[in-house]
Amino acid sequence: MHTITELLPVTPSVDQLARIIGNVAAPAFLLGAVAAFISVLVSRLNRVIDRSQFIYAIPEADASRSFLKADLPRLRRRAEILNRSLFWAVVAAILTALIIIVAFASALLHLEHEYGVALLFLAALVTFCASLIDLARETRIALHDNDLRI
DSSP states (O other), rough: OOHHHHHSSOOOOOHHHHHHHHHHHHHHHHHHHHHHHHHHHHHHHHHHHHHHHHHTTTTTTTTTTGGGGGHHHHHHHHHHHOOOOHHHHHHHHHHHHHHHHHHHHHHHHHOOHHHHHHHHHHHHHHHHHHHHHHHHHHHHHOOOOOGGGO
16 A cells, blocks of 8 residues: 555655745736726626616606616616626636646646646636726726716
8 A cells, every 4th residue: 555655746845836936926916916806897796786776766756767767778788798707807817726726736746837827827818808808898888977867
């Protein structure tokens, strides 16, 4: 029967771990930025939902504010775009976290990981860009005259 230390390759040295930590610093910063971006998206989505709920609660008899109900399709579209942007941002965060996991696991197992990490990083940036594009689309339709009235 083999012990676990016999099955695993020799663990990385302190110098190797320091190099790996240095290599994952950029993905770690990206992960922090994506997490902050997700917070912004959630906040924007909550504002759209709150606004929609406010408008739905306006009674039909309230002639002074009933015109706001015409804004519901625009708010629904904004929510859809923000939801998709949030999805892409979460995918980017997952891919970025995988970069860090792969870097440490491959160092532990003494595997080459450069191509895998490069592909994960590229995919993370592409999905983050998709999220940013959706945010840009949403901001183009966000400000409307009805948003400035109560």
